[in-house]
Amino acid sequence: MIRHFGIIGVGAIADIHARAIAEMSEGELVACYDVNPERVSAFCDKHHCQGYLDLAGFLADERVEIVTICTPSGLHLDAAVSAAAAGKHLLVEKPLEITTARCDQVIQAAKKNNVLLSGIFPSRFNEASQLIKRTIDSGRLGQIVLADAYVKWFRTQEYYDGSGWRGTWALDGGGALMNQSIHAIDLLQWLIGPVSSICSFTGTLAHERIEVEDTAVATLKFINGALGVIEGSTGVYPGFPKKISISGSKGTITLEEDKIVTWEFDSSLPEDTAIREQYFSETGSAGGSSNPSAISYSGHQHQFENMVDAVNHGTALLIDGWEARKAVEIIEAIYRSANNHEPVCLN
Numbered sequence: 269m270i271r272h273f274g275i276i277g278v279g280a281i282a283d284i285h286a287r288a289i290a291e292m293s294e295g296e297l298v299a300c301y302d303v304n305p306e307r308v309s310a311f312c313d314k315h316h317c318q319g320y321l322d323l324a325g326f327l328a329d330e331r332v333e334i335v336t337i338c339t340p341s342g343l344h345l346d347a348a349v350s351a352a353a354a355g356k357h358l359l360v361e362k363p364l365e366i367t368t369a370r371c372d373q374v375i376q377a378a379k380k381n382n383v384l385l386s387g388i389f390p391s392r393f394n395e396a397s398q399l400i401k402r403t404i405d406s407g408r409l410g411q412i413v414l415a416d417a418y419v420k421w422f423r424t425q426e427y428y429d430g431s432g433w434r435g436t437w438a439l440d441g442g443g444a445l446m447n448q449s450i451h452a453i454d455l456l457q458w459l460i461g462p463v464s465s466i467c468s469f470t471g472t473l474a475h476e477r478i479e480v481e482d483t484a485v486a487t488l489k490f491i492n493g494a495l496g497v498i499e500g501s502t503g504v505y506p507g508f509p510k511k512i513s514i515s516g517s518k519g520t521i522t523l524e525e526d527k528i529v530t531w532e533f534d535s536s537l538p539e540d541t542a543i544r545e546q547y548f549s550e551t552g553s554a555g556g557s558s559n560p561s562a563i564s565y566s567g568h569q570h571q572f573e574n575m576v577d578a579v580n581h582g583t584a585l586l587i588d589g590w591e592a593r594k595a596v597e598i599i600e601a602i603y604r605s606a607n608n609h610e611p612v613c614l615n
Contacts, residue, residue, distance in 0.1 A: 341365070368596055
């Protein structure tokens with residue numbers, strides 16, 4: 269059954285959402301809302317949907333069944349609460365909200381109104397990510413020893429200067445971690461499991477006129493005993509693909525965007541050769557390492573399809589509200605550790 273989508277906020281990421289919906293066999297974009305008339309007009313002309321300049325009118329559109337929220341991060345809560353109250357299922361761009369307390373309010377709004385809620389983390393839906401998750405869960409890496417995430421990206425000063433919300437605590441919720449590295453942080457904790465403690469440093473080293481960090485380093489201890497590192501920056505020229513490296517007593521896997529670059533184990537399996545042939549190849553994706561618009565819509569498409577399957581057939585959401593909250597909790601702990609100059613325990 270085809271499900272009809274509406275988009276709240278038609279900034280840059282909304283175009284990715286619209287393209288993902290257009291590729292779905294059971295999805296159709298019917299409406300959008302934004303406060304900027306020029307943006308709404310241009311978006312509607314491009315994606316052939318109805319535009320609204322008032323949220324109440326948008327939410328009253330009975331065709332809209334699933335809402336994707338693309339507003340600045342610190343405005344997700346208000347949009348989500350209103351959409352949930354109108355009976356719309358929710359797909360919320362990362363982060364779900366800028367604090368765990370605000371995430372909790374989004375989760376409760378969805379529960380109260382009996383609507384589905386999914387936080388958008390498209391990296392989980394890559395085939396390579398899914399393969400790595402299955403491999404780790406199978407125990408093939410043995411005892412996980414090190415689990416690291418590296419996000420060495422580049423954003424110009426104009427990127428921050430050109431927006432009234434980027435680089436602010438109130439609307440961005442943080443900098444290189446909350447806005448950019450959150451994808452890798454979510455992927456890391458999904459692959460390895462909960463983090464028990466964090467010690468970190470943050471700084472604003474490469475940009476001016478922003479309130480938040482553009483560089484951060486954190487050391488982690490996971491509940492399973494593994495240790496790890498998160499490095500995140502928007503000040504590394506020219507920008508490099510995000511990298512996840514997982515090492516255990518029996519093997520190591522390294523992922524760069526959706527490309528596997530290391531697949532080594534103490535004992536080989538017949539499928540290893542085919543895996544290397546398929547996932548070692550160049551993908552051409554830089555994942556937004558230097559251009560925030562240069563990302564693929566395929567991960568979003570798969571996540572939107574997961575939502576449609578959940579609405580149509582009751583299948584489980586891969587990333588519900590509680591799952592989306594986990595990366596925000598880790599980032600909050602990193603900020604707290606850096607600000608207080610002491611380790612933070614999570615579990």
